[in-house]
Amino acid sequence: MQMSKDLAIVAITKGGMEIARRLRDHFSEADFLISEKFAAAAGEGVIPLKGPLSKNVGEFFHAYDKIVFLVSLGAVVRLIAPHLKDKHVDPAVLVVDDRAQFVISVLSGHVGGANAFTETVAKALGAAPVITTASDVGKTIPVDILGWELGWILEGEEHVTRVSASVVNEEPVAFLQETGEKSWWTRPTPLPPNIECFTSLEALMAQEIGRPPVAKEGFGKRYGAYLIVTDRSRSSFPGQMQDRTVLYRPKSLDLGMGCDRGTPIEEIEELIGTTLEKNGLSMASVRALATLDQKSDEPAFLQLCEKNGWKLVAFSKEELQQVEGILTPSAVVEKWVGTPSVSEAAALRSSGASALLIPKVKAKRATLAVARVVFS
Structure with missing residues (x-):
């Protein structure tokens, strides 16, 4: 099976094949993997899938960066489950129903880009995008991929889960930007009110000390988490912040x-x-x-x-x-x-x-x- 590296569109039903034909107008460089039964009707250049899809998934799952399944959501969940490894290597997975009413982001919404691609595919089909990632639904900061398009490098991945929870649960979160591009907030909606922005550590510390803390008294208790865009070393910041801090390294x-x-x-x-x-x-x-x-x-x-x-x-x-x-x-x-x-x-x-x-x-x-x- 000759496969490219970016995008695969997979269909095993007549309805799925028809949707795949529509998508060829928008994603002509994709590989179209179509059930052998409907491959001829799908047009030239498709890759026929011989036998049940369950026998083929293992062969192509990690060969692509993005996979759009024109298959039911439940079936896709069962099909891909044995092949999941890690969010950094798993492809973005989308599901489109047999009538092209909904495009669902299933896997690797942030790191793999499934959420953004869901919007793209939905627009191409005139369908409704379905995205369930909390930061996207809540229109807040996606902690794990913030600044990726600007070349920022995430440091402190072990703290992402805790920091993300504070962000999406609307706890007070400090966003400190000492350097880097100012255009990091790209949503059309305003920054959520639980995110307080600072341009210096001194200003952040003054705010911590000068206002009632969230829990116990003392520095490091007012904010549930810290997002810091800096080129300074982690040791430059107070120890009380460390286990709730994610750093972003801009090219500065x-x-x-x-x-x-x-x-x-x-x-x-x-x-x-x-x-x-x-x-x-x-x-x-x-x-x-x-x-x-x-x-x-x-x-x-x-x-x-x-x-x-x-x-x-x-x-x-x-x-x-x-x-x-x-x-x-x-x-x-x-x-x-x-x-x-x-x-x-x-x-x-x-x-x-x-x-x-x-x-x-x-x-x-x-x-x-x-x-x-x-x-x-």
Whole structure:
């Protein structure tokens, strides 16, 4: 059975086959898996299913990112149950009834994208979407996937269940955003009133101490949970918050670097890791490595960017010469490359910041500076 990786649409009845034909107009790149009995009537290019569906599901279930079953909900639940592994690897599963009246999000609503795709399929069929995930029904924050489309990385997955419960049960929840994109709230409805937003830890702490707590007196008792968008390390936040806190890592740090030709990647990795850790910053929030254009082919820089998924940004000496806010200019550097600063100037130029987060740090054969990305 030759299968693609994104979407499968499965039908075993005449009614399901007719719906599948309608969906081909909207999802032409999908694989259409049709019962052998109706495959010929479904048109060219379908994949015939031989024998009962129960004998085929195991073969294709984990071959697709999304599966739309044009089969009854009860049957689908029984069919897929033996093949479920984990929400991070299971496909998004949707069910459409035999008259295309309802499109139901069944599995991997958030992580797999089933909820969003349910809306898409329902619109294509003129059907009613059925979504039961509490955060979607309640029009509140989906804790497990917040910021995914912006590239945010979730940290603290072991606390997601507890934090999500506070969010959907409308307990007071603190949302602290220190950096990152401001466009994270995408619903047309306002943010629910149980979510209180802060832009600094100091403001959050003042609110905790200055207002009646939820339970016992003392910091960490007013809010049932904390959602924090930050590039700072978890240890930067009070211990009382830790077991009720989920962190989101936006791509908010740009590294400015210079090095001698042929500097080993291990030396550069150690410089970056040690510097970020010492300053309480997360490697997960690094967006880019910026440098002089003469260094854009430096093997260690190329390897690091490929390994970590960072952008490699290169500037000419003329561009770096124009950067203001340099704290440690070097006459020696200017003599050799034509600009008094590489690492600091590159970090500032790449990030759009007016001040450095970490001024130039020197290793034996490399320099590093860090700036925080400016988000509009």
